[in-house]
Amino acid sequence: MNNYGIDIWGDNNFFIDNDLLKINYGCKPAIIDIVQKIRQDGNKGPLLLRFEHITQKQISTLYNTFNNSIEEYNYKGSFQAVFPLKVNQLPNFILPLVKNSKNLNYGLEAGSKTELILAMTYNNDNAPITVNGFKDKEMITLCFIAASMGHNITVIIEGLNELETIIEVQQESNNLKSPNIGLRVKLHNSSSGVWAKSGGINSKFGLSSTEILKAHEILKNTNLIDQLTMLHFHIGSAMNTISPLKKALKEAGNIYAQLKQMGANNLININIGGGLNLEYSQFKRSVNYSIEEFSNDVVFTLQNIATNKNVTQPNIFTESGRYISAPSTILITPVLELYSSQSLATDIKLKDENPKLIIELYDLYKTINKKLALEFMHDALEHLESILTLFDLGYVDLQDRSNAEVLTHLIIKKAIALLDFNDYTELKNIADRIQEKYLLNFSMFQSLPDFWGINQEFPVMPLTHLNTNPTRFATLWDITCDSDGEIPFNANKPLHLHDINLKEEEYFLGFFLVGAYQEILGMKHNLFSAPTQININFDKNGDIKFNNIIESQKILDILDDIDYDTNHIKSILKQKLANKDIWKILNNYIHDNGYLKTTKE
Numbered sequence: 001m002n003n004y005g006i007d008i009w010g011d012n013n014f015f016i017d018n019d020l021l022k023i024n025y026g027c028k029p030a031i032i033d034i035v036q037k038i039r040q041d042g043n044k045g046p047l048l049l050r051f052e053h054i055t056q057k058q059i060s061t062l063y064n065t066f067n068n069s070i071e072e073y074n075y076k077g078s079f080q081a082v083f084p085l086k087v088n089q090l091p092n093f094i095l096p097l098v099k100n101s102k103n104l105n106y107g108l109e110a111g112s113k114t115e116l117i118l119a120m121t122y123n124n125d126n127a128p129i130t131v132n133g134f135k136d137k138e139m140i141t142l143c144f145i146a147a148s149m150g151h152n153i154t155v156i157i158e159g160l161n162e163l164e165t166i167i168e169v170q171q172e173s174n175n176l177k178s179p180n181i182g183l184r185v186k187l188h189n190s191s192s193g194v195w196a197k198s199g200g201i202n203s204k205f206g207l208s209s210t211e212i213l214k215a216h217e218i219l220k221n222t223n224l225i226d227q228l229t230m231l232h233f234h235i236g237s238a239m240n241t242i243s244p245l246k247k248a249l250k251e252a253g254n255i256y257a258q259l260k261q262m263g264a265n266n267l268i269n270i271n272i273g274g275g276l277n278l279e280y281s282q283f284k285r286s287v288n289y290s291i292e293e294f295s296n297d298v299v300f301t302l303q304n305i306a307t308n309k310n311v312t313q314p315n316i317f318t319e320s321g322r323y324i325s326a327p328s329t330i331l332i333t334p335v336l337e338l339y340s341s342q343s344l345a346t347d348i349k350l351k352d353e354n355p356k357l358i359i360e361l362y363d364l365y366k367t368i369n370k371k372l373a374l375e376f377m378h379d380a381l382e383h384l385e386s387i388l389t390l391f392d393l394g395y396v397d398l399q400d401r402s403n404a405e406v407l408t409h410l411i412i413k414k415a416i417a418l419l420d421f422n423d424y425t426e427l428k429n430i431a432d433r434i435q436e437k438y439l440l441n442f443s444m445f446q447s448l449p450d451f452w453g454i455n456q457e458f459p460v461m462p463l464t465h466l467n468t469n470p471t472r473f474a475t476l477w478d479i480t481c482d483s484d485g486e487i488p489f490n491a492n493k494p495l496h497l498h499d500i501n502l503k504e505e506e507y508f509l510g511f512f513l514v515g516a517y518q519e520i521l522g523m524k525h526n527l528f529s530a531p532t533q534i535n536i537n538f539d540k541n542g543d544i545k546f547n548n549i550i551e552s553q554k555i556l557d558i559l560d561d562i563d564y565d566t567n568h569i570k571s572i573l574k575q576k577l578a579n580k581d582i583w584k585i586l587n588n589y590i591h592d593n594g595y596l597k598t599t600k601e
């Protein structure tokens with residue numbers, strides 16, 4: 001049976017039980033049951049299910065793995081982490097994360113003024129805050145204000161001008177407390193992931209070696225050297241191979257050691273940024289390291305450099321966000337329609353008198369079996385070709401041609417179901433050409449922007465029918481009026497789905513690992529808003545709880561968001577409709593979201 005690579009990307013968070021996909025936690029509910037429950041309350045569009053226990057698992061794994069490495073190597077520094085807000089700023093994700101990780105002293109990273117305000121508001125007391133990205137005087141002043149509130153905040157310098165602004169703010173505001181200062185290193189080593197641009201010599205961010213020396217001189221001359229507590233680097237998100245990290249650690253470790261030797265006595269932290277990746281592939285592993293290897297490499301390399309250079313072993317900071325947030329969230333998309341190039345048995349409309357070839361085709365269809373499947377399929381293809389020629393010559397009519405096409409498709413379909421088509425190149429080639437288009441109730445631009453933007457792969461699978469062999473070669477369409485809103489069938493990474501009669505039953509696909517970056521990058525192309533989102537928890541007894549449901553925006557609210565006067569819209573529409581009953585219907589529609597309703601309603 002097709003397990004959709006769940007053993008590769010699933011990390012034991014899910015399991016297939018009989019024909020259902022289930023959550024491997026608490027009462028182990030089937031995802032379809034969760035979905036049906038939410039849909040009973042009228043939420044018929046796409047859904048975002050966020051599982052808080054998975055975020056918790058990722059955070060504890062990160063801390064435990066690093067602490068194990070620290071213990072194993074008898075490392076002298078400590079481990080600390082912050083969650084980079086840019087990866088997921090939404091309150092339904094951030095607020096539980098902050099609350100549930102208080103005991104670990106897990107902090108937040110901010111890359112803009114707005115993110116900094118969030119960190120200043122919600123960060124756990126005493127947990128670290130790091131601030132990256134370009135900063136103006138106002139943003140640096142915000143860092144001073146955060147420090148004055150009692151936050152343990154480090155402002156990480158991207159350029160020498162920022163250092164000068166820090167000095168300026170410090171001199172101007174006697175009553176504000178100074179934040180700690182960090183230097184971001186512009187590495188000559190960068191990552192191999194899709195976001196590799198954020199590391200390396202041409203990176204937008206960080207200080208070159210010359211600038212680091214200058215920064216050190218400025219800090220020393222202005223008596224601020226004791227505020228320098230952190231060296232930071234980030235080699236890029238979604239790192240697929242470990243070797244760039246090792247090189248980056250050596251580079252940053254040696255800079256750290258030299259700055260220490262030059263008198264930066266309070267420099268005690270190395271912040272390794274993000275980069276820790278997850279396995280997104282459904283087919284074969286694409287990430288060549290485990291989190292254990294990652295943490296061992298960090299600890300070992302930094303220890304080695306510190307020992308050789310006879311300096312204190314630094315505390316290790318990480319800002320990994322993708323690893324923490326991606327697995328927690330599943331996007332559920334109802335299948336609305338199947339645009340089939342295949343046919344149904346009900347499409348066969350035999351006449352009272354049929355051409356001999358059609359009668360033979362019908363016989364092949366009725367009697368095909370595993371042993372003769374290939375032979376029957378060849379015969380059917382030959383018969384179809386003959387019928388098409390006879391049609392062109394005017395000897396058979398449109399009904400005969402339709403019957404021949406339907407029967408041949410059905411025979412091929414049966415052959416595919418009877419044989420393992422991967423063993424038969426010819427069958428595989430035929431099957432590859434007969435793709436089915438599954439129309440999904442979602443917007444790619446809103447919910448999977450990284451697929452559209454950078455071809456990011458997301459695991460996808462049906463929630464049901466998992467003990468039935470999927471026979472259809474699926475292309476996925478979203479409901480935007482944009483031909484980019486498609487995940488085309490890829491013969492190298494084929495998605496096979498089930499043959500479903502949507503008039504009789506519903507069929508849902510889940511997209512996994514969508515909790516990092518997707519929600520905030522999502523855009524309102526065609527004015528589709530974010531799906532309805534639900535946080536899912538389990539209590540001590542393992543019973544499931546639905547929290548913080550945020551419904552997908554109503555049509556009028558979406559228009560309000562892009563600055564339309566919705567009262568004006570309403571009054572114009574109302575004016576145009578004399579009939580009060582019709583206005584009632586229209587009024588209901590504009591107070592609902594714009595996603596489609598499934599066919600079975």
Ligand code: PLP
Pocket residue numbers: 084087109132195198234236237238239273274275276319320321322323
């Ligand atoms: N830290 C910084 C400075 C970043 O720019 C980023 C993202 O690009 C991260 C952390 C998060 O990295 P990741 O997505 O690999 O978790």
